Amino acid sequence: MIRIQSFAMLMPGPAPRPAPPVTLTLSSELLDFTQRQLRSLSAGTREALVVWAGRAHRGGALITHVITPEVCAHYDHLTVPSGARAELATYLRREKLLLFADLHTHPTVAFLSPADRARPLSIRPGFYAIVVPEFAVGPAGSGWRCYESTGTNWEEVNCDDRLRPGPG
Secondary structure: OOEEEEOOOOOOOOOOOOOOOOOEEEOHHHHHHHHHHHHHHHOOOOOOEEEEEEEEEOOEEEEEEEEEOOOEEOOOOEEOOHHHHHHHHHHHHHHOOEEEEEEEEOOOOOOOOHHHHHOOOOOOOOOEEEEEOHHHOOOOOOOOEEEEEOOOOEEEEOHHHHEEEOOO
């Protein structure tokens, strides 16, 4: 079962996915909620994951939803079962939302592991995998590393270049 937290005050209408690189605009409230959610789900003992969804807006994306799918989590890896992936896809289609990033914790430093690369949530060009260190015990954004999908590989990008503060 997925859990949804919406931060949409005014949401743009559905539009085609923007071309990469995609700048993600999100509220500080959404950013802080993401960190708290990851910290809570990790409980200092296992990896955790949330995804960011929203709509295309002004050449980038307005992130309006933090979605928590069901995962099978362990200390140093997690998987999203196929049923949870299908439930997430159904929700996104029904609500006309686009998936822009997954954020997951690591027990120590942030990096895109071989396991992360082997079973990503998406490989759509411009999709982001954001890794949060130390089971998200620090402040929002601290130590985060962002990786952008090229469709065939992942390239590390500066989070400050891709995440922009704005309304939620």
